[in-house]
Amino acid sequence: MATFGEAPPGDEARGAKIFKTKCAQCHVAEKGGGHKQGPNLGGLLGRQSGTTAGFSYSKANKEKAVVWGEDTLYEYLLNPKKYIPGTKMVFAGLKKPQDRTDLIAFLKKSTA
Numbered sequence: 001m002a003t004f005g006e007a008p009p010g011d012e013a014r015g016a017k018i019f020k021t022k023c024a025q026c027h028v029a030e031k032g033g034g035h036k037q038g039p040n041l042g043g044l045l046g047r048q049s050g051t052t053a054g055f056s057y058s059k060a061n062k063e064k065a066v067v068w069g070e071d072t073l074y075e076y077l078l079n080p081k082k083y084i085p086g087t088k089m090v091f092a093g094l095k096k097p098q099d100r101t102d103l104i105a106f107l108k109k110s111t112a
Helices: 012-023 061-062 070-079 097-110
Strands: none
Touching: 012 097, 070 097
16 A cells, blocks of 8 residues: 555554444445445445435535545545535544554455
């Protein structure tokens, strides 16, 4: 996995723990899983924001039209509300670069 700035490479196992504690209450990672308060993240990398079928996204998320990749997720996960002003996502973000690269390593595999 590419590194971002000064962040070390991500650790998938640590990312799985971060997903479980910070994300799983609102998201399912596996393709074909249902939506929760947030959309299913299956097929996330390479997908445009606000386009998962069957989920009611905010206008802001649809209009941002960002294509999710490691670089865009790294920025987004720092502060989702700053990255997409008007998003419905209540998560405040992951301030530590290592936490973000670990979560991305997990998402890269689990959402494929």
